[in-house]
Structures are given as C-alpha cells and as structure tokens.
Amino acid sequence: MNIYNLLWRRYYKVLLTVMVIILGVFIYQTSTQLGEWQSTNTFMHSQTFKVDYASDVEIIKANAHKTQAQIQADQKHGLNQSQYIISDKERKQPLTEAQFVKRGTQFFTKETKYMGPESYLEDGSHRDNGWFVAGMIIPMSIMFIFVLMFLLAEDNAQNFNLFLASTRFKRTKIMLAKMVLLVGGPLLAIAVGYGIYFATTYLVVPAQYYNIASKLSDFSSLFNAFGWILCVSMLFCLASVLIGKRFGSAFLTGLFLLSVQLLPQVFVNIKYFGHADASLRYANTMLRQFNKFIQTPQMGMALIVLALIMGLVAIKLFDYLSMERNDQFVMFRQLRWPLWIVILLYTAIVLATIMPSDSSTRELYLMLAGIWVFINAILYYLIFEPQSWRHTIKSIS
Secondary structure (H helix, E strand, O other): OOOHHHHHHHHHEEEEEEEEHHHHHHHHHHHHHHHHHHHHHHOOOOOHHHHHHHHHHHHHHHHHHOOOHHHHHHHHHHOOOOOOOOOOHHHHOOOOOHHHHHHHHOOOOOOOOOOOOOOOOOOOOOOOOHHHHHHHHHHHHHHHHHHHHHHHHHHHHHHHHHHHOOOOHOOOOHHHHHHHHHHHHHHHHHHHHHHHHHHHHHHHHHHHHHHHHHHHHHHHHHHHHHHHHHHHHHHHHHHHEEOOOOOOHHHHHHHHHHHHHOHHHHHHHHOOOOOOOHHHHHHHHOOOOOOOOOOOHHHHHHHHHHHHHHHHHHHHHHHHOHHOOOOOOOOOHHHHHHHHHHHHHHHHHHOOOOOOOOOOOOHHHHHHHHHHHHHHHHHHHHHHHHOOOOOOOOOOO
C-alpha cells in the first residue's frame, strides 16, 4: 500500500462528497441555464413577443410628445408602460425588434446600469446568467476551504499525523500526498465542472448565439480566483503543521484572513497620518484601487507563487516536526516567541491605524488598546501555556 492509498482510505468519504456536490452544482446550473436559454429563444422569436415589442415602441413614440408630468401620471395608473424597453438610453432611441432579439438570444447575458435587462424568459421574466462564469467559484471555494480546515484539524486532534510519522513513508511524501488529495481533489472537481459547463453549452447552443467572447474577462477572474483559493489552502496546510490544537490553525488563520480586509484602510491612514481629512477623502479611492489590483492576473500569478512557497515550507517543517508536541498549540518550541511577537506587532499596527488619527477619540483608542491586550493575552496563554498565572514567563514549560 502506498501513501496515497492510505490517505485516500481516510479522506475518501468526505472528499467524494465534496467533489460530487461541486460537480452536481455545475451540472444543475448548466442544465438550468440551457433550459432558460431555450425558453428565451422560443419566446423572443414568437408572434406574442413580436406584437408586445411593437406595442412598446409605439408607447415610446407616444410618450415622446408628452410632458414628464403626463408620463408619470400614466405610470401611476398603470397606463402606457413598456414591458421590455425600460432603460432611459433605449427609451430615447429604441432598438429594432431584430436588434433586440439578436441581443436577447445571446447565451451570455450582460446587464449594465445604462441598459437594464436585455433577455427574457417565456413568461416575460428577466433571464440573467452573467454572474455564473466567474461568480460560481466563490461558494464552491468557501465550502472547499471549510472542508479542508475540518480535515486538517481532525488529523491533529486524532493524532493521525503522529501515526503517519511512525510509518515507513518519508514525511515529505506524506505532506505532499495530503496536499495533492485535500487541495488537488476539490480543485480538479471545480476544473472539471467548468469543463462540463463550457463544453455542454458549446455543443448545445448554436454558434451565432454562443457569445463566449463577451466573457473573456471572466477567465482572467477565474485565474485570479484560482490563485486565491490555492494560496488560502496552502496557508491552512502550513498552519496545520505549525499549530497542534484542534481548530487552532483555523482560529489563527481565520483571524488573519478577516484582518486582511482592513489593510487598505491601514495603508491610507499610515500614508496620511495626522491628516484625517485627506485620509477620509482618499480611503474609498485607494480601496477601489486595491480591489482592482487584487483581481488582476498578475496578482493571481503572485498568489500561485506564494502558495507554492508556503507549500514547500509546510513540507519542510513537517519533515522536522517533533510528534511529542502533537498536543501543543505551537508544534515547534523555538517558534513560539517569534510567532507571538509577529502577532503582537501585526495586531498593534492594524488596530492603531484602523481609524484616521485626527478623527479618533481618546475613548476609541482606549477601546482598541483593550482589544489589543485581550487578543494578545489570550494568544500568549494559548502559545506558551504557562503553569502559573502569577509567574506567566517563569512558569513557561
């Protein structure tokens, strides 16, 4: 039996469940969207739609000779309201029926604040699948990360890592195999799910309606999302080697990931320290720039490189891990002080600069200082586990 067979016997029930759920969601969404598109294609080429759209155009032309007050009065009483032409831009210059149908029967929809809905189902309701290509990866990745966190925590709690260390397998191969199965399996399911989606829609939807070119930017977002998923996954793998307590790694990693969203505001306040007006003025701008930057392919590539580095570090640390500390919060005795000092400084910087200096009150700073002391005191006792509350340093084991 090789290491992959051994690990598969432990994880296969959970992994198969997650992978089946991921593939099931993709298959369901693919089937649903194809059904909706077929309904739309039938409806928008029907005589009913032709008559309704012609009526819309006549209403728009009639309203062109009315005052705004008259139009609002008609709308209040439900009169002269168009069903499909609802955007201001198209009210001024309506599309022809052929133009509207050609746009509405494209498989991938796109809605903007200028145009409004553009594709309709057989019952006249709005059809929108513009979010699916890049958006579906978000709930899938969240579920995958939680499962990964649970499995790694169970390995520590049930001393499974201790058992693996006592086998004939090299530790580097053990950690690598865990990463391949726990991270690679769900990522493969997501990749296959997207393959099913694009292949099926390509085969079913006629070429003139398959406007995949309008979704090219989403592939950049998918690559970026893959980078984030891989990076967070490797962060959890690395934390599971450093932190031994059950859900301890999830606790620390979760706090860090929650704090990341505060970093743009921290950077603004540091840059404009002492100038609260400037800090408030540029906060939204810098936040938009930050959000735009983290969605670029370059950021995705940087995250993949960072994930590979964390994976290599996790493999190397696992090779030197002393299983005698398997029940300790920090698995490496020599890393306790560096870890706590980093946490001490990181939380101090984030909490001290989270609010513009000139607009912050004394009470607010006292509250943030109290939060900082509380967080680091709790982590101190978790990391060092002193035997005495009176001698918190001398009694460290």
